[in-house]
Amino acid sequence: MEQRVQAGLFTRSFGPPPRAGAPTAVLVHGLGLSGRYFVPLARRLAADGAAVLVPDLPGNARSRPAARRMPDVVRTADALARWHRRLVPGPSLLVANSVGCQVVAALAARHPCLVRGLVLLGPALTPGASAGRQGGRLLADAFREPPSLVGVAVADYLSTGPFRFAASLRHALRDAAGAFEGHLARIDAPTLVVRGSGDTIASGAWVRRVAGLAADGCATEVPGAAHAAHYSAPDAVAGLIQRFAAGEEKA
Incomplete structure (x- = not known):
């Protein structure tokens, strides 16, 4: 793994450098976090030959500046x-978790030439739910995640800072209430929506709706996982992604 600022964002790189015609995956984190909790999945995808890039989004963690x-x-x-x-000479597979799904949906709608496909892991936030209700769901999910993930998340939230976290939450709630579903409806790229079966944040009904809004969407579940299925079940999620990228994963 290589870690450094690239093209203005702190970026973790796994596998070979991105090159034209070769598979590249970009992994996009959720609200107030960094890309650290994607490391287990990134390593598994890179082990099969993919170039994998994991940025910290602007204003978050090590991309705070x-x-x-x-x-x-x-x-x-x-x-x-x-x-x-x-950094990437051609379209890539975008893999995002939670509020990161809103970011990549906007990217795919506005910059479709950059996208080969999307994998949305536990898309959030649910339209119409208040900040308090979303926070309650997040707290409930924390008890279902590995303790090591909770430690990573707390450290990232402190690095991002409470004021920036709160600003991001306001932006995300506004996007969920309006633009997110419109962005999904404009996505033509193949889209796989994945939910951990124990996810308290992204319900099964919501995940199916997200998949239905995309022109070429499908939904599936990872048994026993919670909201961050890519962290607690990286082998299962990597297998889903690889089958999806090969055109095999349809549900």
Whole structure:
């Protein structure tokens, strides 16, 4: 694994460098976090020959200096698109968790030439749910995740900072209430929506709706996993992604 600032964002790189015609995956974290909790999945995808890039989004964790203020979802998506164009010579597979799904949906709708496919892991936030209700769901999920993930998340939240976290949450709630479903409806790329069966944040009904909004979407579950299935069950999620990328995963 290589870790350094690339194209303005702190980036973790796994496997070979991205090159034209070769598979590249970009893994996008959720609200207030960093890319650290994607490391187990990134290593498994890179072990099969893919180039894997895991940025910290602008204003978050080790990319905190990249933004003076927390950008909204669309501005974050545009910043990620600029980063993508500088590092990846062609479209990639975008894999996102939680609020990161809102970011990659905006990117795919606004910059479709950068996207070969999307994998949305536990898409959040659910439209119409208040910040308090979303927070309650997050707390309930924490008891279902590995303790090591809770430690990573707490450290990342402290690194991002409470004021930036709160600003990001406001932006995400506004996006969920309006633009997110519109962005999903504009996505033509194949889209796989994945839910851990124990996820308290992204319900089964919501995941199926997200998959149905995309033109070429399908949904599936990872048994026994919670919201961060890519962390607690990286082998299972890597297998789903690889079958999906090969055109085999349809549910």
